Amino acid sequence: MPDLQPIDGDALESLMLAVAGLGVLLLLGVLLRAVVPVLRRFFIPAALVGGVIGLMFGPYALDVIPDSITSTWSGIAGILITVVFAPMLMGERLPKVKDAAKEAAPHVFYSYFSSFATVAVPALLTVFLFTPLFGTTPLFSTIFEVSWPGGHGTAAGMEEAYTALGWADGSSVALGSATAGLIFGIVAGMIMINIAARKGQLANYTGGSAKAASDVLPESEAHVESRGRLQRASLDNLAFHASLVAVAIIIGFVLKHFVDMVITGVPLFPLAMIGGLVVHLVIVRTPAQELVDKATLNSIAGVALDFLVVSAVASLSLPVLIANWQALTITLVAMAILSVAIFYWIGPRIFGKDWVENSIVNFGAMTGVVSIGLVLLRAADPNFKTGAFRGFALRAPFASPFVGGGLVTAMFPIAVANWGNLAVGIGCAVLCMLLIGVAMATGIWKRPGARER
Template sequence: MFPTGTVHDDTVTTLLFSVAVLGALLFAGVLLRLGLRFLRRLFLPAALIGGVLGAVLGPYGLELFPQSMVNTWATFPGILISVVFAPMLIGTRLPRAQETYRLVMPQLLFGYMGDLLLIGIPLLIGGALLTPLLGANTMFGTIIEVSWPGGHGTAGGMGPVYSDLGWNSGGDLVLASATFALVFGIVVGMVLINWGARRGHLTQFNHGCSTGQQPDIIPGANRDSSGSVTLSKDLVDNLAFHSALVALAVLIGWVLQYLMEFLVPGMPLFPLAMIGGAVVQVVISRTRLGAAVDLRTLRTLQGWALDVLVVAAVASIAVPIIVENAVPLTILLAASALVTVGFFAWAGPRLFRTDWFEQAIVNFGTLAAVASVGLMLLRSVDPELNTVASRAYALRAPFFSPVLGGGLITALLPTLAATYGPATVGGIALAGVFLLYLLARVLRMWTTPRLAPQPT
C-alpha cells in the first residue's frame, strides 16, 4: 500500500553521501558556467552542466563514481518530480477566462496544437517506421512529448513509469532527448530571432538583437527575494511551513494513487501530487493560513528540487542505451525539429494578431525545450517585456500546464501508447490538432498573416 518499511542507518548514510556528491557536481556546474564563456552563450544551466560532468566521471567515462552510486542517483528523479509538481496549484488562483479571453485563447490554441503535433507525429513515425522496421518499442514515439515540452524534470520523473511498463531503456532515452531539445531550442530559437529581426517581425526591434541575458552573479541592487517570511519564527520557520504544504500535497497524491490503482494501474505519483496541491489550496484558502502562503518560497522549493533532479538524472544516463538506439532516436529528433520550426512559422503569424513573433517565440522555446528557454527567447526580443507576450503566456499557464507539457496527459501517454498502440494514440492527437484548427476558424482567431515591412 504505502512505503512504510524500515530504512537502516547505513542506507541513510549512503543516501546522504550520494546527495552530497550531487551538490558538489551542481557547484562544479556553477563554476564551469562562470568560467567558460561559451557555456554562458548557450544558456546552459549549471544543473545540466553538473549532470554531464557526473556522467563523464561515472562508470561509462572516467569511472570515478561507481555504478552503485549512479544507480542511487537514478532513483532520485522519480521522487523529486513529485516535489516539483506538488506546489504548482498551491497559492494560485485561476484567472477569469472572460476577462482574458482574447489574450489567452490564441496562446492556448497555439500551445495545444503544437504539443499535440509533438505527440501525434512522433507516435505515427514510431508505429509506422521505427517499431516495424527498426524494432523500437511501441512507446518510442512518446519520448518527444515527455522530454521536449516536459523537459529534464518530467523526463527524469518518467523513467520509473517506463520501467514499470516494461521498457527500461525509456528513461535514458527521454533524458538524451531532453538534452538535445534544450540545445536545439536555444540555438534554433536564436536563429529564428535573427531571421525575425531581418524580416521586420520584431515589435521591439533593436538592430543588435541583444540577448537580454542578465549577469550570472546578480548585482546587489537588482537581487530579488526568494521568499517572504509570512509566519512568526516563534510559530514555525517559513521554509518549514511551505515544505509541510508540499508534503501534504504529496501525501494526498499517494492516497489518490492508491485509490486510482483499481481504475488506472501504474498511474505515476507526480500529477496526483499536483492535484493534492489543489486540494491543499482549496482547504487552506478558507482559513487564516491562506494568507501565509508565499508563492516565491514555493517556487524556491520547486527550483531546488528541479536542479537536484536534473543533476541526478543526467549523471545517471546509461550511455550504451543511447548508442544502441541512435538510429531511431536521430530520426525521431530530426522529424520533431522540423515539425516544431514548421509549426512556429505556419501558426504564429496566423493565430497572434498582436506581437505575433514575440508570442510565438516564447511558445517555440517551451515546445522545443522548457518554459525557461521560452522566456529566455522572449527576453531576447522583448527585454523590457513591453509586448503582450509575457502576460498572455503567464495567463495561459493554469489552463495548459496541468494537462500537457509535463501534465496529466503527458504522464499517461506511455500507458496509453502501450495499451492502445502508437497509431491509435497518434491518430487521436492529430485529430485533436485538426479540431483545434477548426475551432480557431470558428472563433475567427485564425487570420491571414500580415506582411511586415522590410527594415531599411
C-alpha cells in the same frame, strides 16, 4: 498504499553522501558557467553542465564515480519530480476563464496543438517505420512529448511509469531527447530571432540584451526568494511551506492508490499536483491563506528541479541511447522540422501583431521547457514590452497542469500501451485538425496580417 520499507542509518548516510555529491556537481556547473562564456551565451543551465560532468566521471566514461552512487542518483531523480509538481497549483490566484480567455486563448491553442503534434508524428513514425525496421518498442513514440516540453524533470519522473509498462529504459532515452531538445531550442530560437530582426518583425529587439556578461547580479537587481509572515517562534517559513508540499504529496499517494485500481502506470507527480490543488482550495478558505507565499513554494520547486536535473543527467544510461540511436536521430530531426514549421505556420495565423514574440516563447517551451521559452522571449522582447509575456503567463493554468509535462502527458504512454501507436497517432492528428476548426470558428485563427489590419 505503497509498500513502505524501513531505512537504516547506513542507507541514510549513503543517501546523504549521494546528495552531497550532487551539490558538488551543481557548484562545478556554476563555476564552469563563470569561466566558459559560451555556456552563458547559449543559456545552458548549471544543473545540466554539472550533470554532464557527473556523466563523464561515471561508470560509462572515466569510471571514477561508482555505479552505486549513480544508481542512487537515478532513484533521486524519480522522487524529486514529485516535489517539483506538488506546489505548482498552490498559492496561485487562478484567473477567471472569461477574463483570461481572449488574451491567453492563442497561447493555449499553441500549447495543445504542439503537444498533440509532438505525439502524433513520432507515433506514426514508430508504427510504420521504427518498429518494423528496428524493432523499436511502441512506447518510444511517447518520449518526445515527455522530454521536449516536459524537459529533464518530467523525463526523469516518468521512470516509474515506463518501468511499470515494461520499458525500464524509457526514462534514459527521454533524458537524451530532452538534452537534444534544449540545445536545439536555444540555438534555433536565437537564429529565428535574428532572422526576424533583419526582416523588421520585432518591435523591441536590441540585438544582444539577452547575453549575460555575468551570472552574478548587481546589488540593485538582487531578488528576495522568500517572504514569511509566520512567527519563527512557531515555525520557520520554509518549514511551513515544505509541510504544505508534504501534505500535497501524501494526498497524491492516496489518489494513486485509488487510480491504480483502475489504471496502472500513472506516475505520482501529476497526482501530487492535484493534491497541491486540494491543499490550495482548503487553505484559501481559512485565515492561513495569508501565510502562503508563492515565491517560497517556487523556491522549493526550484531547488528540487536543479537537483533533479543534475542527478538525472549524471545517471544517464549511454548504452540505452546507443541502442536506440537510429529511431532517436530520425525522430529528433522530424521534431526539429515540426517545431519550426509550427512556429512559422501557426504563429502568424493566431497571433497576428507581434507574432514572432508571442510564438518564440511557445517555441522555446515546446522544445526546451518554459524557462527556455522565457529566455528566448527576453532576447526578442527585452523588458517584455509586448503582450507576449502576459498572454503566455495567463495560459499556464489552462495548459501547464495538463500538456507539456502535465497530467495528459503522463497518460500518453498508458494510451499507447492500451490502444497502440496507430490509434494514438491518428487520434492526436485528428485532435490537431479539430483544434484548427475550433480556432477558426472562434476567430482565433485568421490570415496572416489580418489582425493588424
